[in-house]
Amino acid sequence: MAFVLGLFFVFSAQAQNLPRVKILATGGTIAGAGAAADQAGYKAGALPIDQLLSAVPQIHKYATVTGEQISSIGSQDMSIEIWMKLNKRINEIFSKNEADAVVITHGTDTQEETSFFLNLTLRSDKPVVFTGSMRAATAISADGPKNLFDAVVVAASPKSKGRGPIVVFSESIFDGRDIVKTSSTHMEAYTAPNAGPIGQVYDAKPVYYQESARKSDKNTPFDISGVTKMPRVEIVYMYADANPSLINALVNEKVDGIVIAGVGNGNFNKAYYDAIDAAVKKGVVVCRATRCVSGRVVLKDEVDDDKLGTIVSDDLNPQKARILLMIGLTKTKDKKQLQQYFFEY
Structure with missing residues (x-):
């Protein structure tokens, strides 16, 4: 009995010392569900965040993870309203010390736009990491669980602080400003045509090779906390x-x-x-x-x-x-x- 209690306190202490990562889910293919595992058709944003997390139990070794559902849409329906909602919520999470890092699950079609919007407007230098998938959660060899695992590992790394929002996809790490979706269907859908990836994550170890020279986050003048409507x-x-x-x-x-x-x-x-x-x-x-x-x-x-x-x-x-x-x-x-x-x- 004493041995069991001892293990409990050891694991509890380890959990308390892990980085706190908050996952904000917006929908997308990573939360998609299809009628058949061997067909491409699916409905984006069909699965809730809890179901995504249950597919990757290993992430709890690297971070204390909690989740929130911001929206449940395909990213073709992403809107300025949701961008501003994400901006407000992330700034609130960090100002109230609710988490040490944020991961955003997002459809791939407009992920490059959302990541750049937050790159310009967030007021903290704590890690914000985007990820998604090209195959629905119900597909054969779905890439979402691995991308989500890698995103949490990168977000939990102290090396990720001060880099602005970044995107983790297919084991590559991209700056949120430079990333572009360059393939409509291939698994490695993203590139950064002018800059290349800034790092890689492999075997739960993120490695950075370079950083952007452009200013981001709190180093920009774009505090939109008082903005109610964006110019058209x-x-x-x-x-x-x-x-x-x-x-x-x-x-x-x-x-x-x-x-x-x-x-x-x-x-x-x-x-x-x-x-x-x-x-x-x-x-x-x-x-x-x-x-x-x-x-x-x-x-x-x-x-x-x-x-x-x-x-x-x-x-x-x-x-x-x-x-x-x-x-x-x-x-x-x-x-x-x-x-x-x-x-x-």
Whole structure:
């Protein structure tokens, strides 16, 4: 009896000394359920967080884990409202010392956007780790349990502090700013085209090779705790012989900003140029980005940005440029300052 009690106190002490990791579940494929294990079809966000945790009992060796359900959606339905809910809840978790780290389970389709939104707006440098899966929880060789295990291990590591939100997927660790989904169906769906992964996790051991030079978390000026509504920023795609009617329609709808997913170095045709010129003169902030997978958009190349009144996205793709412009507009409409944001964050 004394021996059993002794073991109980030893394990209790070990549990008390483990990092506390709070898992915030939003849905996605990792919580998906399908009619058949050998078929791709499934319903995203069908399984609750408790069921996901029960599939990975080994994580309790590395952290004291608790979970909360934030939403139960496929990430194609991710919204600014949920982003702001996540921002508020994570800041609250850390300010009230409810956990030492947060893991977010999230669908892969828009995970790169959510991770960048939080990269800019969180007010703590404690670890925030995203993960998901490409196969539903009910599929053969589902990748969700291993990704969730790796995400908890990375979140529990003291090496993960101060790096901003990161994404753990298929044993690779990516910076939340740089990650992009580059495959619609392959298991290794993510890359960071301009930077590469920042580390790996293998055999429950995270190893980091590099860190981002961009500022994140509390080192940004983007405290949105008092923001109730985000400025409206939309994306317009450029292609051969593109018609500018979408730009004109958005101007008529009085959007705050437009990101142009341009060709090459953020370029566009004469019809777009004229429509953008008119939009800028009506007070719409227009940012030139590129539809290319990698590279930068630089100032005053084929387009004279000073003359046209546009800004550039630097190395952010259109969907991430939209987020930074949207958040930047909560602080200022000064285009020089907005441009500096793109070079700094």
